Amino acid sequence: MPSDSVKKIAVIGGGAAGFFAAITAAESDPEAEVTVYEKGNAFLTKVKVSGGGRCNVTHSCFDPTELAKRYPRGSRELRGAFHRWQPQNTIAWFAERGVTLKTEPDGRMFPDTDSSQTIIDCFMKAARDAGITLRKGMPLKTIAVSGNGFHLTFGDGSEAAVDKLCIASGSLKASPLTSAIENLGHSIEPLAPSLFSFNVTDPRTEGLAGLSVQSATVRALPKSPPQTGPVLITHRGFSGPAILRLSAWEARTLQAQDYRFEISINWLGNSRPEQLRSTLASLRADSGKALIKNRIPGDIPRRLWERLTEISGISPETQWSQLPKEKENTLIRELTEGRFEVQGKTTNKEEFVTCGGVRLKEIDFRSMESRLVPGLHFAGECLDIDGITGGFNFQAAWTGGHIAGLAMIT
C-alpha cells in the first residue's frame, strides 16, 4: 500500500531470526526502510540466556543433508534452505563482523569470548550501521492485507503501512499473534514443548545424581527409535544429550501421554545382551577369583555398576566364578535394557524450544514467503521447525532470517 519507491519493511520480533532478517535486508538494500518491532522492553533476550549465557551459535556440521537430519520437524524443508545459508555462512558472517567462533569436541560452536553479549553487541552494531529502526514495547496486534502491502496495528494503538512483512515472533505458545496469523489463512501445527529432561524416582539411581554415562542408549517404549549419547543422572531423574534428543524426536507422542511413559536404557550403548553374556563368560573364565564389583564390563561409573550389581542381588563379596545364572540374567537385563517409569518432565535450562507452528507446506523455503499471502514472510521458531540441542535451533533462525531478508528486498 505505501506509495513511494522506497521499500518499507517491517520485521516482527527482535530476536535471533528477526535481527538476521532485518540486517540482511537493510545491508542488501540501503535504500529500504527497515523497522524491527519488538513487544518486550529488550532485544535478543533469548540470545542473552542461550547456551547457559555462552550462546551456542551454531554447529560444525557443513553438509546440508546431514545438518537437516538434526531437525525432528522441518528436516525436509531445511535441506534446500541450508544450501542457501548454512553454518559455514554463519561463521563467515560473524567473522566479517569481528566475532570468531570456537568449536567444542561435540561440534557445538560458541563465541571465543564464551559470552552471549558478544553476539548481542555484534547484532546491535550491525543493525545501527545498517540504519535499521529498532522499536521496543511494540506488540503487533493485527495484520490486514492492504493493496500490495500490509496495514499493521500495535498494542499502543499506533499503526504502520508497509510493503513487506516478516513475522519472526518466536514460539507461538500462548501468543496473541496466532489468531492474526490464522486470519491470514495460515494453519498452525499443534504446539508441544521440546528439549526436556525426564522425571524418574527409582532406587537404582537414588543418591547417584551427578553421575554420567558417556554412551548409553535410550528408547521410549514401546517403539521409539533409540538415541545414543551421554546420559546424566540428576536429582529428578535423567538428562543429558541422549535424553534431550529423545524428548525432541518424541515431543508430540510424549505430550499425548502426559509425560507418563516407560523408557529402556542400555548403559553399555549398543552392546547386545548376547555380547555381554560372552563378556561375562570370559570374566568368569579369566578372572574367576576377582570380585564382581571390581571388574566393570563396560564404560560406566563405578557407583552405578555397584548399584546395578546390588539391585541384581549380588553381594559385594561375590567372585565372578560364584555368579549364579539367574543373577547373571538379572544383571544383563539391568545393564542392557533397564526399564524406568517416567513421571513428568523438567525444563532443560540450557536450551528449550517449542515444536509446532506455522504449517511448512504453506511456506516457500526459497524465499520464506507465504504461499497464501504475497509479501508475507516467516522465519524462526514461529514455524513448525525445531532442532535437537547443539546450536541447530539458532542455525534454523539464521538461515530463515537470511533467506527472508534477501527475498524481501528483491
Ligand SMILES: Cc1cc2nc3c(=O)[nH]c(=O)nc-3n(C[C@H](O)[C@H](O)[C@H](O)COP(=O)(O)OP(=O)(O)OC[C@H]3O[C@@H](n4cnc5c(N)ncnc54)[C@H](O)[C@@H]3O)c2cc1C
Ligand atoms: C534458555 C534457552 C536457551 C537456548 N539456548 C540455545 C542455544 O544455545 N543454541 C540454540 O541454537 N538455540 C538455543 N535456544 C533456542 C533459541 O533461543 C530459539 O530457537 C531462537 O531464539 C528462536 O529465534 P526466534 O527469533 O524465532 O525467536 P526469539 O528469539 O524467541 O525471538 C522472538 C521475539 O519476538 C518477540 N515477539 C513475540 N510476539 C511479538 C509480537 N506480537 N510483536 C512484536 N514482537 C513479538 C519476542 O518478544 C521475542 O523477542 C535456547 C532457548 C532457550 C529458551
